Amino acid sequence: MATHNLLLLPGDGIGPEIMVEVKKVISWFNAQGGDTFETDEGLVGGSAYDAHGQAISEEDMAKAMAADAVIFGAVGGPKWDSVPYEVRPEAGLLRLRKDMELFANLRPAICYPALADASSLKKEVIEGLDILILRELTGGVYFGEPKTITDLRNGQKRAIDTQVYDTYEIERIAKAAFEFARTRNGKVTSMEKRNVMKSGVLWNEVVTATHKNGYEDVKLEHMLADAGGMQLVRWPKQFDVIVTDNLFGDMLSDVAAMLTGSLGMLPSASLGAADPKTGKRKALYEPVHGSAPDIAGTGAANPIAMIASFAMALRYSFEKVAEADMLDNAIANALAKGLRTKDIASEGSKVVGTSEMGDAIIAEL
Amino acid sequence: MATHNLLLLPGDGIGPEIMVEVKKVISWFNAQGGDTFETDEGLVGGSAYDAHGQAISEEDMAKAMAADAVIFGAVGGPKWDSVPYEVRPEAGLLRLRKDMELFANLRPAICYPALADASSLKKEVIEGLDILILRELTGGVYFGEPKTITDLRNGQKRAIDTQVYDTYEIERIAKAAFEFARTRNGKVTSMEKRNVMKSGVLWNEVVTATHKNGYEDVKLEHMLADAGGMQLVRWPKQFDVIVTDNLFGDMLSDVAAMLTGSLGMLPSASLGAADPKTGKRKALYEPVHGSAPDIAGTGAANPIAMIASFAMALRYSFEKVAEADMLDNAIANALAKGLRTKDIASEGSKVVGTSEMGDAIIAEL
Ligand SMILES: CC(C)[C@H](C(=O)O)[C@@H](O)C(=O)O
Numbered sequence: 183m184a185t186h187n188l189l190l191l192p193g194d195g196i197g198p199e200i201m202v203e204v205k206k207v208i209s210w211f212n213a214q215g216g217d218t219f220e221t222d223e224g225l226v227g228g229s230a231y232d233a234h235g236q237a238i239s240e241e242d243m244a245k246a247m248a249a250d251a252v253i254f255g256a257v258g259g260p261k262w263d264s265v266p267y268e269v270r271p272e273a274g275l276l277r278l279r280k281d282m283e284l285f286a287n288l289r290p291a292i293c294y295p296a297l298a299d300a301s302s303l304k305k306e307v308i309e310g311l312d313i314l315i316l317r318e319l320t321g322g323v324y325f326g327e328p329k330t331i332t333d334l335r336n337g338q339k340r341a342i343d344t345q346v347y348d349t350y351e352i353e354r355i356a357k358a359a360f361e362f363a364r365t366r367n368g369k370v371t372s373m374e375k376r377n378v379m380k381s382g383v384l385w386n387e388v389v390t391a392t393h394k395n396g397y398e399d400v401k402l403e404h405m406l407a408d409a410g411g412m413q414l415v416r417w418p419k420q421f422d423v424i425v426t427d428n429l430f431g432d433m434l435s436d437v438a439a440m441l442t443g444s445l446g447m448l449p450s451a452s453l454g455a456a457d458p459k460t461g462k463r464k465a466l467y468e469p470v471h472g473s474a475p476d477i478a479g480t481g482a483a484n485p486i487a488m489i490a491s492f493a494m495a496l497r498y499s500f501e502k503v504a505e506a507d508m509l510d511n512a513i514a515n516a517l518a519k520g521l522r523t524k525d526i527a528s529e530g531s532k533v534v535g536t537s538e539m540g541d542a543i544i545a546e547l
Numbered sequence: 548m549a550t551h552n553l554l555l556l557p558g559d560g561i562g563p564e565i566m567v568e569v570k571k572v573i574s575w576f577n578a579q580g581g582d583t584f585e586t587d588e589g590l591v592g593g594s595a596y597d598a599h600g601q602a603i604s605e606e607d608m609a610k611a612m613a614a615d616a617v618i619f620g621a622v623g624g625p626k627w628d629s630v631p632y633e634v635r636p637e638a639g640l641l642r643l644r645k646d647m648e649l650f651a652n653l654r655p656a657i658c659y660p661a662l663a664d665a666s667s668l669k670k671e672v673i674e675g676l677d678i679l680i681l682r683e684l685t686g687g688v689y690f691g692e693p694k695t696i697t698d699l700r701n702g703q704k705r706a707i708d709t710q711v712y713d714t715y716e717i718e719r720i721a722k723a724a725f726e727f728a729r730t731r732n733g734k735v736t737s738m739e740k741r742n743v744m745k746s747g748v749l750w751n752e753v754v755t756a757t758h759k760n761g762y763e764d765v766k767l768e769h770m771l772a773d774a775g776g777m778q779l780v781r782w783p784k785q786f787d788v789i790v791t792d793n794l795f796g797d798m799l800s801d802v803a804a805m806l807t808g809s810l811g812m813l814p815s816a817s818l819g820a821a822d823p824k825t826g827k828r829k830a831l832y833e834p835v836h837g838s839a840p841d842i843a844g845t846g847a848a849n850p851i852a853m854i855a856s857f858a859m860a861l862r863y864s865f866e867k868v869a870e871a872d873m874l875d876n877a878i879a880n881a882l883a884k885g886l887r888t889k890d891i892a893s894e895g896s897k898v899v900g901t902s903e904m905g906d907a908i909i910a911e912l
């Protein structure tokens with residue numbers, strides 16, 4: 183029986199509340215007598231800033247680097263709106279992504295059948311939707327230098343952000359996309375703005391070359407990112423895997439998440455490269471939603487995205503596919519029984535709080 | 548009676564076909580005996596490249612600079628997919644925007660009542676929708692330098708794009724947003740990614756300062772651009788005027804256009820600053836949709852966005868508000884009678900071609 187080390191970083195807002203539910207799920211798995219999950223806990227975001235003036239401490243960074251997987255809640259809130267840029271809550275998350283080299287961000291956009299009515303889209307457009315957005319996570323405008331605001335001393339300031347992509351960065355995310363597509367419906371749509379951006383030109387070129395180099399069994403399609411946003415709204419079921427850069431991925435995955443009507447439900451995984459010796463990857467799992475400071479502390483938060491993020495950890499970090507499926511099914515069953523947190527409540531459903539939803543999912547396990 | 552000089556740039560794909568319908572509309576207005584519109588015509592995009600190896604010739608650029616308004620069709624198509632980056636079809640449009648200093652791009656996203664069913668969104672979400680996306684059009688990552696692909700000589704290339712914004716660029720588009728909001732529902736939502744981009748930090752700062760400086764009668768709200776994309780899908784009617792940068796505006800306006808179910812119907816205006824002496828602005832009017840090379844030459848293209856773009860010219864370049872309203876109503880009436888081009892056809896509608904639709908709109912005038 184193996185032991186797996188998890189670092190839990192609840193973060194801010196509803197982060198700590200939904201992390202409590204994941205801890206229950208972890209205890210449940212530990213009680214089954216298979217592999218053991220050992221957990222340690224740290225601070226990130228505003229709560230880390232409050233404790234020691236940084237969005238994540240060196241000690242917690244070291245723990246994250248050493249962990250088998252990081253389980254991350256959410257960061258940010260109006261309380262920290264005016265802290266210096268370098269120590270704003272998001273800086274903790276961005277440092278984790280960069281230092282752990284988590285270049286591949288998996289954002290499944292699925293429509294839970296029980297929630298198909300909750301979408302602003304017509305039921306037939308999103309029912310059965312199951313797409314995977316693969317977002318490059320360690321490059322592009324998020325990390326490129328220069329990234330500055332300069333006082334031009336004539337009443338004017340100049341802000342600069344730099345989008346940088348090297349061949350290898352595009353190649354590794356393209357490979358990941360083709361490999362995921364093989365386990366799904368065999369189609370990849372690559373999105374960029376090659377008609378305006380040089381990084382789009384290189385992106386298109388490298389994805390095309392990577393495809394020719396051993397992945398021609400997968401269908402590859404290119405789409406301009408603005409047209410891609412349109413097509414996501416028009417007919418999202420045309421997609422299987424979408425691969426795109428850090429900033430477009432941020433926008434497009436949020437649009438896709440909202441389409442499903444299941445925003446509070448969607449998990450994500452951020453993966454590094456497999457270690458050539460051990461085959462292990464660094465990994466961080468987090469819900470797609472944010473820290474929802476407006477409902478923090480009310481016990482109303484939806485823990486499903488957080489729990490589903492742990493299911494992704496089972497699947498991608500620990501190769502526990504059966505357990506991951508079991509946990510995903512437990513979520514779907516709790517929903518099918520009509521249980522809803524407030525954010526997804528509809529007529530005839532039974533509204534429950536964070537902890538009742540967590541318990542109900544465990545009861546289904 | 549004044550004479551107004553229009554430069555028509557039909558461009559590629561369906562551009563020339565839909566421009567024919569605008570010419571009919573212009574002739575109709577000329578026949579009414581009010582102001583006269585004189586038209587000249589030029590080449591842009593792939594057709595300009597085919598004629599003289601550039602995406603727009605110096606001669607046509609000079610005509611555009613001198614015209615009272617430019618009426619632009621659409622550019623691009625697979626035929627020019629591998630022409631050099633500098634002379635690709637889009638370069639013609641980008642040069643027009645930059646050299647004419649058309650910093651303010653108005654993209655109304657309205658839902659034509661007759662088409663509320665055509666959207667992939669639920670009717671109640673988009674019925675009556677009327678928002679204005681104001682996109683900064685001459686700055687940001689579209690034009691910032693360096694914009695390069697460098698061969699690193701180790702099998703790797705590096706692509707760089709640069710997002711640059713100066714205070715004055717943000718200030719003038721913010722002012723425009725507040726002024727448009729005053730003629731509408733008095734609310735502006737500014738979108739950026741200040742949690743990741745320095746240009747987002749400056750954007751937020753300058754919009755806030757501009758608001759305090761004489762526009763506090765307008766309600767101002769800030770939203771992260773990714774959350775903005777979500778909110779557009781969730782409940783677009785919460786917005787009145789959205790102001791955002793060039794790249795976010797590209798993405799968000801396409802998503803908004805698709806929401807309405809009226810993509811082939813939406814016009815846009817790109818405006819420069821008012822001349823301090825004459826009060827005149829340089830201006831270019833173009834449909835939001837592209838050149839649709841797949842249906843070019845079939846007579847099936849929808850001319851409505853192109854004709855509605857001319858209505859915007861009447862409104863914003865020639866202060867002919869009554870005439871603009873008349874033309875907009877003529878479009879709505881033709882639709883209300885059940886006439887549809889193929890792209891917007893639905894059960895029970897009468898499918899007509901490009902030229903029949905143009906004629907029907909003129910008949911309504
Ligand atoms: C919190 C923020 C820095 C982050 C991002 O922009 O990547 C978030 O929006 C996300 O999508 O994970």
Ligand SMILES: CC(C)[C@H](C(=O)O)[C@@H](O)C(=O)O
Nearest residue numbers: 377378408623637640641797
């Ligand atoms: C054609 C292209 C250069 C253009 C843009 O990206 O601005 C188009 O998408 C638009 O929105 O007008």
